[in-house]
Amino acid sequence: MTWLLVAIMVVATALSDLLQSYEMKRAGVQSVGARGVGRLLRMIVERRYLLLSIACLAFSFFSFMALVQSAPLSFAVPASAASFILETVLAKVLLKEHIGPRRAAGTLLVLGGVVLLGR
């Protein structure tokens, strides 16, 4: 059950972020002023992928809550870091982001730190 929850959480988080990034790259530069916030809210309602990403976010949030209820937080936090690697790989493959040696090395350092935090 624990690993099933981890899997749901990791996949839902990755899917949510990939969908958001995909839509926002196409949307052009957005701001968070009074008008910008209104436009972002309207975009969430109007763009199917953004709406889907919010649903994925809810899934990920509730599976995290269920996870920390039964498993220790020191397991849940590093486990959630798995989405970090999955998302970076998928950002390269699906979103065609350029991940050079410096970004890859930095991401691995951050991952190491997050795993260490939870131990």
Place this chain on the structure above:
Amino acid sequence: MPASTRIVRTYSLLLLFLALRAIGNLCLAWGTKRLPETLAADPLVYLRSMLDPAVALGVAMLIMALLTRLALLSVADLSFILPMTAVGYVLAALLGRFVLHEAVSGQRWLAVALIFAGTALVSSTPHSTTGKDGAP
């Protein structure tokens, strides 16, 4: 949009996101701890908890954090934002140590140092590699 404007926008959105999420979580934690009822599977209990001003403020700030992150994704790569937002862990450790006077273990400082070094390395890469004005 000129590259320098884009960099300023990326970092101001990043700071705003980190601040909103940190303060939002703080409000939520503080608000839920003083609720008379325990949060359970009953959705009504969650709805009632929103009547508490601290909980409501926390939720509002977390919604704003989500929107700020969307705006951030419109100017920067996902693979750039993911490691950069991990700076939040560093801020939490520093706030815990110097504001709340919590004990932070040596292992935790090592973790903080790794995250800090990693984000510094990532921040030296181009923010956006897919947009029209991003570097290839």
